[in-house]
Amino acid sequence: MTNLLGATEKDRRRDPREDVDDGSVEIHGQIFPVKNWSAHGFLAKPCDVGCNIADELDVKIVIRFASEVIEFNCQAIVVRIDKKRLELGAALVNLDDAAQLAVASHFDDHSTSIDNLFAARA
Secondary structure (H helix, E strand, O other): OEOOOOOEHHHOOOOOOEEOOOEEEEEOOEEEEEEEEEOOEEEEOOOOOOOOOOOEEEEEEEEEOOOOEEEEEEEEEEEEEEOOOOEEEEEEEOOOHHHHHHHHHHHHHHHHHHHHHHHHHO
């Protein structure tokens, strides 16, 4: 079964992902570009950091937008590695209160904008 966007049930994610034009993640002192992120995780590509699924990493996330910069340190748990495509997906954990607020505010504002867009079309 597919949804309106063509994604199958298997492809469904807990949170919508947002493409990132200017973002990075620092892992083991190396900086990798962030391809996309959500309120609970990120995908870095290209990223070949030599870790395994379920590894806990100390990371520094920096996401830049025209009107804001979100920057924080936290831990991330590796949930996906694609060595062929040089992708690393990880779930964000142990964010401090300020980071949680910044991330939640960004995605709340973003989802409100999307909701308003669809409401305007109805």
